[in-house]
Amino acid sequence: MESVKPSAVTPSMKLARNFAKVLHLRAFLKNVTIADANPKDETNMDHHKTVINWSESFNKVDEDEEIEEQRVATEALLAKLFASIATVKGAYAELQHFQSPFDPDGIEASDKLLVSELKHLSELKQCYLKKQVDPSPEKAILLAESKEIKGVIKTYEITAKKLESQVRLKDSEIMFLKEKLVEANSHNKLIEKRLNQSGSLSGLLENNKLHISGLSPSHFASVLRHAVKSIRNFVRLIVDEMRSAKWDIDAAVDAIEHNVVYIIEDHKCFAIESFVCKEMFDAFHFPNFNLPNESLPSDRKNQQNWFFQNFNELKSTKVKDFLAEKPRSLFAKFCRSKYLRLVHPKMETSFFGNMLHRNLLSGGEFPKSDFFASFAEMAKRVYLLHCLAFSFENQAEIFQVGKGCRFSDVYMESVNDEMFVFSDKTTTFDESEEETVVGFTVVPGFRIGKTILQCQVYLTKKKNQTKVKGSVKGSRSHLRSS
Known part of the structure; x- marks a missing residue:
């Protein structure tokens, strides 16, 4: 960095200054007018002379030159100041840019430039206080303007690099989201394909032309x-209410199913699901759910058509609207009976x-x-299943398996081996360590002719106890609550 020194007066500069004074003097003399002599005017005849103060003229020229030099020197100082500020700004922007990704060489270079410019600003301050001027202010102004432009350009370049980096990052995020979208669409199509293969309920509900002979x-x-x-x-919903009411869930689960070893804590919800299923599917094999004072067509064909008609009527109606319109229907009585059995008075009071x-x-x-x-939505789904079961020519039959039975993949599927509703964890048994048996039936199974719809069971480790023999219970078995 160039240092600022006081100006030194050389002989050539002194000669040039004197020459400039002579030129200014000539210009001054041109403005001086000599009054014409008037012989008739006696008062001006003897005083027809112009007196010129040469010392005052030279002092005025020197004062003008000094003001001009101060103005140029001030412009040079300000130009240097703005140039240094622009350089500091560019160096600081560059220092931030090299932070991410981390570039030690770039950070060191930017730091050196930043320190150098701060020192230069300090020197400019001292020159201003000591009234030291640049010997070539015009050249200094041009150099300072060039330096300022370079600093501004560097700042814009760093800003452009940051914007380019952000654009690349956004492009990467867009590509990732597009891949996730393609993956999600593929997964959805796979699910739709499986639903179409098995016959989805939504399609069944929309198909008003479904005939009883086309049931499968x-x-x-x-x-x-x-x-x-x-x-x-x-x-x-029940589990959430239990937790809000500060229930002892372990004690409640143990009251439903005794001596069951659960793999993880969340699996205890399957015991509560088992209890709900037992209550909701109790008397499922009776045409009128064993409700009193309910008579149905005695003829099998008429009874089959009656249930299919009830199925079509209820499947396309909102449950609250159906209950409001037909409060004395078989379904309304079914809802009342199941709620009063499923939700104990103490449970309702606690909730x-x-x-x-x-x-x-x-x-x-x-x-x-x-x-x-x-609850009513659940009751509707169970009741629809009941109506459909009695709509088949070969009536659907319900079954469950006893506690302690050995697992059979013909009649059973394990809820332990699937994605759990209450947990994001997936856990399986290692049958090589200990023998596993049926802890309890979660959801009952069904038989329609030669087709078996497996019941869902919870498998548990066999304890050192007498093995409980169990087998698939026959059709029309009564699911008793525990």
Whole structure:
């Protein structure tokens, strides 16, 4: 960096200055006018002379030159100041740019430039205080402007690099999201294909032209799958209410199923699901769900058509609207009976602080709470399954397996080996370590002619106890609550 020194007066510069003074003097003399002599004017005749103050003229020229030199020197100092500021700004931007990705060489170079310019600013401050001027201010101004432009250009270059980096990052995110979208679409198509192969409930509900003669086990499997989904939604709601009411869930689960070893804590929800299924599917093999004072057509063909007609009527209607329109229907009585059996008075009082639901149902009305809405949706799915079961020529038969039975993949599927509803974990048994047996049936199975829809069971480790013999129970078996 060039240092600023006081100007030194050389002989050539002194000669040039004197020559400039002579030129200024000539210009001054041209402006001086001599009054014409008037012989008739006696007062001006003797005083016809112009007196010129040469010392004052030279001082005025020197003062003008000094003001001009100060102006140029000030411009040079300001130009250097702005140039240094622009360089500092560019160096700081460059220092930030080299932080990510980390570039030690670039950081060191930027740091040196930053320190150098800060020192230069300090020197400019001292020159200003000591009134030291640049010997060539015009040249210094041009150099400073060039330096300032370079600093500004560097700042723009760093900004452009940052923007380019952000664009590349956004492009990478877009490519990643596009890949995820393609993967999600592929997964959705696979699910749709599986649903179409098994016959989805939504397609079944929209197909108003479905005839009773066209029923197949795939239709029953679709309705069963949606019924199980609604049951698990209601079980999740019960578990949440239990936790809010500070229930001892371990004690409640042990009261439902004794001596069961659970792989993880979340699996205890399967015991609650088992309890709900036992209550909801109890008396499933009776045409009228064993409800009193309910008579149905005695002829098998007429009974088959009656159930299929009820299935078509209920499947396309919202449950709350159906209950409001037909509060004395078989389905309405089914809802009342199952709720009063499933939700114990102490349970309802613990959840809501009163027994308003029971009182309304006992009086022939239906609650409008979210809790009962979830229950009614579950009851609708189970009732639709019941209607469809009695719509087949070969009536669908329900079965479950006893506790302690050995696993059979013909009649059973394990809920332990699938993605759990209540947990993101997937756990399987290692049968090589200990023998596993059926802990309890979660969802009952069904038989339609020669087609078997497996029951869902929870497998547990066999304890040192007498083996409980069990087998597939026959059709029309009564699912008793524990």
